[in-house]
Amino acid sequence: MNRDNVYTTATIRSGELAAAEACGLDAKQLMQRAAQACVQKLQQVCPAPARILVLCGPGNNGGDAWFVARYAQQAHYQATVVAAKPKSELAKQAAAAWSEADGRVIDLAETLSVNEFDWVVDGLLGNGVSREVSGHYQRWIETLNQSAIPVLSIDIPSGLDSDSGQPQGLAVRARDTVTMIAWKPGLLTGAAADYVGRLTLADLDVGRAFEQQQSRLGHILTDNVAERLLQVTRADSAVHPSKASQQNVHKGTYGHIVIIGGGPGMAGAAILAGQAALRSGAGKVSVLCHPDSRAIIAQTQPELMVESFAEGRHRLEQATVVALGPGLGFSPENSLAQDTWRQVISHCVERNVPLVLDADGLNWLAHADHRSMSLSAHTVLTPHPAEAGRLLGCSTAAIQNDRVRAIQQLIENFSSTIVLKGAGTLVGAPQQSLWFCRRGSSALATAGTGDVLTGIIATLLVGRTPVEAAAAAVWLHARAGEIAALDGERGTIASDLLPLIRQLRNAPNY
Numbered sequence: 469m470n471r472d473n474v475y476t477t478a479t480i481r482s483g484e485l486a487a488a489e490a491c492g493l494d495a496k497q498l499m500q501r502a503a504q505a506c507v508q509k510l511q512q513v514c515p516a517p518a519r520i521l522v523l524c525g526p527g528n529n530g531g532d533a534w535f536v537a538r539y540a541q542q543a544h545y546q547a548t549v550v551a552a553k554p555k556s557e558l559a560k561q562a563a564a565a566w567s568e569a570d571g572r573v574i575d576l577a578e579t580l581s582v583n584e585f586d587w588v589v590d591g592l593l594g595n596g597v598s599r600e601v602s603g604h605y606q607r608w609i610e611t612l613n614q615s616a617i618p619v620l621s622i623d624i625p626s627g628l629d630s631d632s633g634q635p636q637g638l639a640v641r642a643r644d645t646v647t648m649i650a651w652k653p654g655l656l657t658g659a660a661a662d663y664v665g666r667l668t669l670a671d672l673d674v675g676r677a678f679e680q681q682q683s684r685l686g687h688i689l690t691d692n693v694a695e696r697l698l699q700v701t702r703a704d705s706a707v708h709p710s711k712a713s714q715q716n717v718h719k720g721t722y723g724h725i726v727i728i729g730g731g732p733g734m735a736g737a738a739i740l741a742g743q744a745a746l747r748s749g750a751g752k753v754s755v756l757c758h759p760d761s762r763a764i765i766a767q768t769q770p771e772l773m774v775e776s777f778a779e780g781r782h783r784l785e786q787a788t789v790v791a792l793g794p795g796l797g798f799s800p801e802n803s804l805a806q807d808t809w810r811q812v813i814s815h816c817v818e819r820n821v822p823l824v825l826d827a828d829g830l831n832w833l834a835h836a837d838h839r840s841m842s843l844s845a846h847t848v849l850t851p852h853p854a855e856a857g858r859l860l861g862c863s864t865a866a867i868q869n870d871r872v873r874a875i876q877q878l879i880e881n882f883s884s885t886i887v888l889k890g891a892g893t894l895v896g897a898p899q900q901s902l903w904f905c906r907r908g909s910s911a912l913a914t915a916g917t918g919d920v921l922t923g924i925i926a927t928l929l930v931g932r933t934p935v936e937a938a939a940a941a942v943w944l945h946a947r948a949g950e951i952a953a954l955d956g957e958r959g960t961i962a963s964d965l966l967p968l969i970r971q972l973r974n975a976p977n978y
């Protein structure tokens with residue numbers, strides 16, 4: 469079974485019973501397996517006879533939790549149940565199993581000191597959360613989040629939306645989450661990383677049947693896959709015959725990357741993109757910038773070839789890949805930036821030159837009427853949520869509330885490869901399933917890291933399809949961020965990533 473596939477919540481909810489039936493199981497047996505998987509995890513993280521508090525909500529997530537209490541008790545844990553009235557038929561049966569074992573139940577409306585317990589099992593709400601958390605649910609989640617007691621969440625931290633990864637007002641911050649059957653996007657993107665803790669997939673032995681019956685939304689960008697993508701080069705045409713013609717054309721070169729940006733006061737963005745391209749292994753990097761930025765860029769990094777756009781236009785003819793946007797400048801009266809943008813886009817579209825559009829490159833795209841222009845299929849757009857909002861004409865919050873929908877819309881509108889940045893970065897392209905990157909660090913949320921990513925993508929575009937290059941670059945950048953953060957997340961800056969990019973390019977498992 470490919471344990472990296474991601475399915476929408478709707479697919480999981482509508483398909484899990486059919487998969488169980490194909491394996492000769494009914495819904496109650498599936499629930500019992502879910503509970504057993506959670507008890508196994510408990511046994512790893514807090515051996516019996518620990519004191520555990522089991523919180524049971526009204527639906528089947530609560531049903532799982534009632535069975536957890538029962539099995540935990542059988543495994544010699546001291547289990548205490550706090551429960552809402554079970555509403556679903558399965559939850560009622562699971563609650564009955566606890567009563568038959570003479571288990572005591574405390575009503576959710578009561579208060580209890582959680583400090584008496586070693587661990588909490590959170591079965592309040594699962595993938596059926598349908599509204600903002602309030603009342604006793606809110607109170608319990610606040611209590612858990614304020615206490616230091618570790619929490620194991622069943623399926624998904626209660627209150628987290630299992631598609632968007634956004635809390636519905638409030639969500640449990642778990643130490644561990646055991647999710648059932650298959651990965652859901654809400655565990656992997658948006659705010660998920662702040663809530664899910666360590667993730668475990670329990671496929672309940674129906675995962676294979678489920679995968680055979682359902683189509684996936686995407687897959688996790690695993691280390692293995694990323695390392696393989698990083699190794700694929702033009703010399704590998706036998707492995708990737710689809711790229712043979714492009715590979716032959718450029719054989720023997722590591723590519724000439726042309727970066728266009730660096731407006732007045734924004735030379736740094738072009739420098740960082742250029743340095744990242746060099747450290748990712750580009751053979752030659754040119755920067756075309758505003759005349760005022762030329763000297764500082766050239767002095768900062770002598771390996772960069774620097775010209776003003778007017779002087780260096782001919783560089784476009786030599787470009788293997790173009791990166792347009794870092795520090796370009798964006799304001800209605802900035803006609804130099806706008807003209808440059810138009811000329812570069814036209815060149816790349818006409819010649820089918822691979823293009824990365826970032827920062828002001830995206831702002832000009834949002835400003836243009838994109839319906840009247842087409843980008844080449846070799847284009848990668850790298851919006852952060854605010855830029856994505858500008859491109860789609862909606863708010864940043866709307867993007868974050870449904871990142872999967874947002875990237876799908878961007879792919880459709882621009883027929884390009886899209887990197888939707890932010891925690892749980894998504895990568896997608898037309899007719900391809902999405903990549904979910906779980907790696908990364910909040911240390912990457914600082915100025916300039918986007919410019920670095922642009923430089924990496926541009927370099928990796930040499931010899932890879934746009935989606936492969938974007939996925940490999942996102943992973944590399946995220947890993948570099950993680951490693952940089954080992955010296956302290958606070959104070960990590962974009963240029964700290966540069967030596968790590970070099971290390972990772974030479975040894976991805978560094």
Ligand SMILES: NC(=O)C1=CN([C@@H]2O[C@H](COP(=O)(O)OP(=O)(O)OC[C@H]3O[C@@H](n4cnc5c(N)ncnc54)[C@H](O)[C@@H]3O)[C@@H](O)[C@H]2O)[C@@H](O)CC1
Nearest residue numbers: 498499502527528529593594595596597598599600601623
């Ligand atoms: N159906 C199956 O065969 C399986 C289901 N499983 C479990 O079932 C869960 C899904 O069960 P359900 O569909 O019953 O959904 P949930 O258990 O997530 O909750 C649904 C219930 O909660 C209420 N609710 C929704 N939002 C609320 C809020 N904000 N505040 C208070 N109450 C709220 C709903 O009115 C409904 O009564 C999964 O997450 C998983 O844990 C697993 O046992 C695997 C097998």
Ligand SMILES: [K+]
Nearest residue numbers: 593622624626
């Ligand atoms: K839960």
